[in-house]
Amino acid sequence: MAEFQSYTLNFGPQHPAAHGVLRLVLEMEGETVRKADPHIGLLHRATEKLAEAKPYNQSIGYMDRLDYVSMMCNEHGYVRAIEKLLGIEPPLRAQYIRTMMDEVTRILNHLMWVGTHGLDVGAMTAFLYTFREREDLMDVYEAVSGARMHATYYRPGGVHRDLPDRMPKYEPSPYRSERELKEMNRAREGSVLDFLEDFCERFPGCVDEYETLLTDNRIWKQRLVDICPVGPERALELGFTGPMLRGSGVEWDLRKKQPYAVYDRLDFDIPVGTNGDCYDRYLVRVAEMRESARIIKQCIDWLRANPGPVSVDDPKVVPPSREAMKDDMESLIHHFKLFTEGYCTPPGEVYAAVEAPKGEFATYIVSDGANKPYRLKVRPPCYYHLAAMDEMIRGHMLADVVTLIGSIDVVFGEVDR
Amino acid sequence: MLETLIWETAKIWAVLIPLFLAVAYFTYAERRVIGHMQSRRGPNRVGPRGLLQPIADALKLLFKEITIPTYANRTLFLIAPALAIMPALAAWAVIPFGEGMAVADINAGLLYILAMTSLGVYGLIIAGWASNSKYALLGTLRASAQVVSYEIAMGFALVGVLMAAGTMNMGGIVEAQAGPFWNWFWLPLLPLFLVYWISGVAETNRAPFDVAEGESEIVAGFHVEYSGMAFAVFFLAEYANMLLISFLGATLFLGGWYSPFEGLPVLGPMFDWVPGTVWLFLKAGFFAFCYLWFRASFPRYRYDQVMRLGWKVLIPVTVVWLVVLTALVYGGVGPWF
Numbered sequence: 068m069a070e071f072q073s074y075t076l077n078f079g080p081q082h083p084a085a086h087g088v089l090r091l092v093l094e095m096e097g098e099t100v101r102k103a104d105p106h107i108g109l110l111h112r113a114t115e116k117l118a119e120a121k122p123y124n125q126s127i128g129y130m131d132r133l134d135y136v137s138m139m140c141n142e143h144g145y146v147r148a149i150e151k152l153l154g155i156e157p158p159l160r161a162q163y164i165r166t167m168m169d170e171v172t173r174i175l176n177h178l179m180w181v182g183t184h185g186l187d188v189g190a191m192t193a194f195l196y197t198f199r200e201r202e203d204l205m206d207v208y209e210a211v212s213g214a215r216m217h218a219t220y221y222r223p224g225g226v227h228r229d230l231p232d233r234m235p236k237y238e239p240s241p242y243r244s245e246r247e248l249k250e251m252n253r254a255r256e257g258s259v260l261d262f263l264e265d266f267c268e269r270f271p272g273c274v275d276e277y278e279t280l281l282t283d284n285r286i287w288k289q290r291l292v293d294i295c296p297v298g299p300e301r302a303l304e305l306g307f308t309g310p311m312l313r314g315s316g317v318e319w320d321l322r323k324k325q326p327y328a329v330y331d332r333l334d335f336d337i338p339v340g341t342n343g344d345c346y347d348r349y350l351v352r353v354a355e356m357r358e359s360a361r362i363i364k365q366c367i368d369w370l371r372a373n374p375g376p377v378s379v380d381d382p383k384v385v386p387p388s389r390e391a392m393k394d395d396m397e398s399l400i401h402h403f404k405l406f407t408e409g410y411c412t413p414p415g416e417v418y419a420a421v422e423a424p425k426g427e428f429a430t431y432i433v434s435d436g437a438n439k440p441y442r443l444k445v446r447p448p449c450y451y452h453l454a455a456m457d458e459m460i461r462g463h464m465l466a467d468v469v470t471l472i473g474s475i476d477v478v479f480g481e482v483d484r
Numbered sequence: 485m486l487e488t489l490i491w492e493t494a495k496i497w498a499v500l501i502p503l504f505l506a507v508a509y510f511t512y513a514e515r516r517v518i519g520h521m522q523s524r525r526g527p528n529r530v531g532p533r534g535l536l537q538p539i540a541d542a543l544k545l546l547f548k549e550i551t552i553p554t555y556a557n558r559t560l561f562l563i564a565p566a567l568a569i570m571p572a573l574a575a576w577a578v579i580p581f582g583e584g585m586a587v588a589d590i591n592a593g594l595l596y597i598l599a600m601t602s603l604g605v606y607g608l609i610i611a612g613w614a615s616n617s618k619y620a621l622l623g624t625l626r627a628s629a630q631v632v633s634y635e636i637a638m639g640f641a642l643v644g645v646l647m648a649a650g651t652m653n654m655g656g657i658v659e660a661q662a663g664p665f666w667n668w669f670w671l672p673l674l675p676l677f678l679v680y681w682i683s684g685v686a687e688t689n690r691a692p693f694d695v696a697e698g699e700s701e702i703v704a705g706f707h708v709e710y711s712g713m714a715f716a717v718f719f720l721a722e723y724a725n726m727l728l729i730s731f732l733g734a735t736l737f738l739g740g741w742y743s744p745f746e747g748l749p750v751l752g753p754m755f756d757w758v759p760g761t762v763w764l765f766l767k768a769g770f771f772a773f774c775y776l777w778f779r780a781s782f783p784r785y786r787y788d789q790v791m792r793l794g795w796k797v798l799i800p801v802t803v804v805w806l807v808v809l810t811a812l813v814y815g816g817v818g819p820w821f
Binding site (some may be wrong): 074185188189284 | 518524692694700701783784
């Protein structure tokens with residue numbers, strides 16, 4: 068009998084479907100993948116080590132840059148750990164704002180994911196549709212924090228500032244007419260909450276639009292159904308979290324199982340798949356986008372009705388107001404101490420997790436009582452998903468590698484850290 | 485003798501120059517049309533409404549360096565683009581642009597077309613082989629397998645046309661469809677028409693069958709190592725082939741140069757002033773538009789699924805319909821046979 072010899076195919080890091088800098092060394096037999104060996108570390112930026120050399124607050128910005136498509140959720144995981152360490156509880160309004168922004172982030176992430184996943188499988192139109200809506204949510208980021216991506220908006224003890232009353236508007240340009248401009252600025256006349264409410268109202272229609280292009284498309288189903296299925300037990304063993312786990316039919320969501328922020332006060336459902344294949348993960352994520360819009364709506368209603376402080380009244384952790392700083396000696400000292408030395412935490416160790424769009428994002432902090440962590444460990448969801456890549460892809464075809472990478476929703480900022 | 489030579493050369497250029505222009509502006513149309521389908525604008529900066537964009541692209545590609553990989557087979561690497569474009573252009577010789585308006589009015593026109601469209605794949609195979617790259621080789625394997633399988637389905641579909649028209653001459657096939665739009669072959673040969681169109685899209689390696697290029701899997705497939713003009717030639721060949729399949733579809737199934745209201749009492753004379761060529765271009769334009777439409781709306785098939793569709797769906801459909809067609813022709817059914 069003739070002996071078949073496999074050959075090695077280097078996939079990435081310069082590859083259009085590598086989602087950043089994934090390098091896979093594939094052992095192939097014809098078009099069939101026999102073994103996949105993910106090589107990581109090409110985006111290593113030593114976030115954990117850097118955090119050991121800075122006061123706690125100065126590392127918040129690094130968290131945005133871990134999973135750079137779900138920025139505020141990462142911040143949430145980090146500030147929650149610090150709050151746990153300090154034993155402080157942010158005011159309710161801050162919790163609502165965080166919940167709302169977490170869900171905005173979830174939609175941002177899933178929009179990016181639907182688009183790029185579609186692009187990987189060859190459907191390019193959904194990509195441009197999702198980016199149209201993403202743009203609006205980026206503007207929300209900009210309105211609340213001043214930055215469109217790397218917000219650094221959450222702080223231990225609350226959020227940086229209250230929601231603004233104005234939305235940024237499009238400016239006149241020679242390339243768009245008066246009428247177009249008016250239409251683009253239609254929802255931007257009021258506050259951020261008004262804009263978000265308008266967004267939540269039209270967003271389900273937008274999701275329908277993506278679903279028309281993809282969900283029941285025969286080719287899309289042929290490419291996704293029964294590709295790289297993972298059973299519920301195996302998914303748990305592999306350390307899956309988030310949509311990867313829920314796609315396999317395990318109803319596990321930290322927002323429900325270990326509620327944080329104000330998720331226990333809100334009404335929402337956890338979509339769960341049955342087969343654990345790429346198609347189920349797709350359906351779970353699409354359903355999650357709709358749920359997120361529901362959560363945002365509830366948060367908007369509460370935030371409208373309940374004004375109040377957005378950070379704890381503790382000058383050791385939260386900077387004093389500008390006015391107080393100008394004519395009060397003590398506030399000035401607090402301000403100076405906070406921005407130079409930061410604050411010291413009691414010695415101990417904490418683990419705080421949030422349900423980030425990709426799964427369980429957590430930080431584990433060991434403190435020796437200094438003003439910076441002795442050790443910071445980030446638990447990124449995708450690291451564990453990527454580790455299961457080899458097991459999932461064996462026996463599938465080359466084109467499925469691309470589908471699977473898309474389905475994992477891998478982002479190298481957090482895998483390599 | 486000399487006169488014939490000059491006359492024939494002039495005819496060839498009269499087809500080729502508009503063809504090159506059409507290809508250039510087809511790429512522009514593609515970007516604009518898909519742009520609007522995706523709620524964006526497409527190129528609109530170079531020249532009025534971006535109309536000079538294809539020229540700018542061509543200039544850019546002309547001035548780029550053609551890099552040849554160290555381990556590539558130089559001769560084959562450079563021959564391949566020529567092999568790809570020659571049949572793509574040669575096939576246009578038999579397309580009738582109007583009554584008696586073909587460069588070569590040969591009897592076996594249909595066979596000639598089939599031969600030319602099949603030859604084009606050699607360029608792809610040689611390009612992938614000569615590049616000495618695994619991605620290119622995979623693309624080549626996919627392309628050749630795909631063209632071989634879809635050639636069969638397409639061949640069968642064309643046999644149906646041949647049976648219905650009773651001639652292989654392209655002009656003759658159009659004349660066999662003379663009459664209003666229900667006289668054209670798309671209706672009696674509807675399954676074959678669909679098979680032809682699907683395999684036509686597959687043969688030209690376009691979405692959703694663009695597995696040979698598969699930009700997200702094997703990067704660019706067979707032409708991954710090509711740059712500059714060598715790449716542009718592949719590009720030209722691909723688009724020339726797309727237009728060819730469009731014109732062929734219009735000729736074989738949509739009545740070529742005939743008006744859709746030909747021979748009708750009131751509507752017929754109303755459109756008499758429109759030249760036949762315009763109708764042909766409109767019909768071909770519909771197919772060309774569909775190419776772009778498909779690209780904007782469909783995901784890409786996986787390689788084995790493309791094969792399955794070809795062998796297990798399209799070929800059986802054509803075989804069955806050929807039997808039905810034989811019965812129809814034998815029984816002299818309808819206005820067609």
